[in-house]
Amino acid sequence: MARERIMVTLQGDEKDRATVEAAARLARGIGATLDGLFVEPDASAYLMWTGPGVAAATVMAGAVDSIREESDRCAEIAKxxxxxxxxxxDSLAADGRFYRVSGTVSEVAVEARLARYVVTDPQSMAGNGPLADFVTAVLIDEQVPVIAARAGMMPPETIHIAWDGSKEAARAAAASAPLIANAKRVMVLQSDKGIDYSDRRSAPPERLIDWLSDLGCRAGTIEIDDAGDVGEAILDSSKGADLIVAGAYGHSRLREFVFGGVTRSLFQAVDGPSLLAAH
Known part of the structure; x- marks a missing residue:
């Protein structure tokens, strides 16, 4: 019996294949099952029309029918x-399951609760496209680790862990344990910039390195250049890595959006290593 379950998001277009292939390689590498999840658009959201008139309501109802037809088409492509x-x-085909779910974002996000990881495309992680709200709900509300599958090898051979001693960073590091166990090289990235006072005690990388040693991993350290944006420094220091592991939204999402931050820089990256984020 597989030890873990991985879930991959599907939207019924050309982006799905690369994402599913990355998730399948990851699942095979750590002995996990793989579930495919197609999230339908919430048709009820299109009925929130406040104008008067039966004719307008009829037009809106026709639009909802069109949305449902398009959803049927995309669901079949995704499947x-x-x-x-x-x-x-072969190791995944017998156990792989396809789910088609509908409802509000908060309702469908609960489908991910028993998954070790949810694998998605970089655009959805960056907040773009039809799956953006679902991915955010999985990461923030359900607190399930999310992997944005970019160009990095799956399962990853070289892993970089961004470490500042925060609860979010610790959650991400713990979530990556199955991947670390199979990695050939693990490096701990740290900067003194922006560390909260409450995290100073846990911030030294030696604490994380001791924990990694319990997994049989001999990790090295990289002191990143903190002269500019820390997120960009993490990306620059991770060229050649397969996966970056990082905590997400140590500050509020509103602050990250308005002022920028490490999370925003990592999520918005167009290419580079895949990203495992946890909150």
Whole structure:
């Protein structure tokens, strides 16, 4: 029986194949099952029209029907893509399950509660596209680790862990344990910039390195250049890595959005290593 469950998001377009392939390689590498999740658009949101008149309501109802038809089409494409990729992974094909779910974002996000990771595309992690709100709800509300599958190898051979001693960083590091166990090289990235006073006691990288040693991992350290944006410094120091592990939203999401921050820089990266984020 597989030890872990991984879930991959699907939207029924050309982006799905690369994401499912990355998730399948990851699942095979750590002995996990893989579930595909297609999240339907919430049609009820399109009925929130406040103008008068029966004719307008009829037009809106027709629009909802069109949305449902498009959702049916995308769901079938997503299912075919998911099944087609898994057919090339004998160890996953028998256990792979496809789910089509509907409802509000908070309702469908609970589907991820028993997953070790939710694997998604970089655009959704960055807050773009139809899955953006779902991915945010999984990460923030359900506190399930999310992996944005970029160009990094899956399962990753080289892992960089961004460490500042915060609860978010610790959660991300703990979530990455199954990946660390199979990695060939692990490096701890640290900067003294922006460390909260409450995290000073846990911030020294030696604490994380001791924990990693219990996993049989001999990790090194990289002191990143903190002269500018810490998020950009993490990305610059992680060229050649397969995966960055980082805590997400140590500050409020509003502050991150308005003023920028490490989370925003890592989420908005167009290329580079894949990203594992936890909150």
């Amino acid at each position: 075919q893509t998911f099944s087609g990729v898994l057919a090339g992974f």
